[in-house]
Amino acid sequence: MVVSFGNLEELITLVNNVHGFDLSGYSRASLKRRVSRILTIYQIDFAGLKDSLVNSPGFFNEFLVEVTVNVTEMFRDPAFYKTLREEIHPYLATFPHIKVWSAGCATGEEVYSLAILLSKEGLYSRTFIYGTDVNTAVLERAKQGIIDLKKMKVYSDNYLQTDSGDSLSEYYTAMYDSAIVHHELRKNILFSTHNLVSDGVFNEFQLITCRNVLIYFTADLQHKVVNLLYASLALFGFLCLGARETLPANGLRHKFRVISKTHNIYQKIA
Template identity: 50%
Template sequence: MIVNEEFRQFLESVRFVYGYDFTEYAEASVVRRIRAFMESNKVGSLKDLGIMVLKDETAFEHFIQEITVNVTEMFRDPLFYKSLRKNVVNRLATYPFIKVWIAGCSTGEEVYSLAILFREEGLLDRTVIYATDINQDALQKAKEGICSIQSMKNYTENYLKAGGKNSFSDYYKAKYNSVLWDKSLRQNIVFSVHNLAMDKSFNEFQLILCRNVLIYFNQSLQSKVITLFYESLCPFGFLGLGNKESLLFAEKQRSFEEIDKKEKIFMKVK
């Protein structure tokens, strides 16, 4: 819970007007990002910020884009993807139809990474990947499937470390200073807005990835979101978290079994 009264009142107003709940985000992180937004937009006080964003939806969308975190890259933490290949793919292959949820997908790099992995493992044609985020601007970039060509050297190295089986350049077309991900990777992806702090389960999944998102929530919200994932997973479904995240404070901690302790991959067992 945000204990700074001024910030708490502002965030309560945001929740009341727009339905976006940031009150259970980690306080230091959300306060820092709000202050950075105020400084970059030359807003002198929280009262002025409230007037700015609560009466103007365009200003609020800009606010959301700025304070939500969108740090990502292709095959980020490559050994996580290598572990998926080793410990999860064979079990997913037993399902006739596979549903995956990538929660907090940002600008889509993780989504396309998983699509490439599933293509190489022969699963993509019978998989639907639901990619969600609170940030509509980030989601639009993810839908477009375009990223900077300057990133390709690093992404290629990550791909190879993740156990990539082909030439990484097979999956995109370069044009000017950008690359476009192959259309076949995008055809089984559904992008939509979802607010982990407020929204409910919307399907049953065999695999849920939510990596480097929970670190921005307080313990109470982390537990709430883990329960949401538990309710959204089929029996013996898999959950992947970021390498600094855990189930330690989750109410449903004992309902999961560790598949890979280091890479934070879990299986729902009860």
């Protein structure tokens, strides 16, 4: 079903007016694909979508699940996690307390990946990890720490490529068709709602990961979000972006040192 860019602007205004959710900073190309997919899934036209958003209780939450991108996996880009362990963790080890923020965490696979690496390095007991997302439905799944056992084959292969020297199966219990992350790895994690578009700083962190989130935003919103992440970092803290992301050329780039150009890892220096 065809969605015009005029339709998108109308939809952005409606969602903001009715639900107070601002989609104006989202990439129009990405938003067009997601909205077209929603029309196909629900077998409705654009008028039906607007009607559902206004008159159907609960539909907005379903809409939000589909319109925001929630693709994630454990140890995605294994070389990134290997770099994190070898180059960043020794520095984190110098802090008496470590605060980590996984922004746009979706169903939590990245959060649990970070917890496993920190545990393996003996750092988890003095670490607290915040996993945030705008989508409450995916956060509820993240809190459970339950992952489809079929996905664990891929995740285990990813983990092996980090050269950690052990098996991912040591960190979860298999039960029927699910894998449950061990309680010891979940006790220092808090999943909560945070909107990168509209919410502000809520803590000071030694490590922030915001990977494969900025690519769905316009340039202006990317700049705004990077400023938020910068303000949320402790001095000499680390910011990790996705493989196809980088710091905006203007603005704050001079306040970061490049730790890994390949994996887009930066350290706040001013």
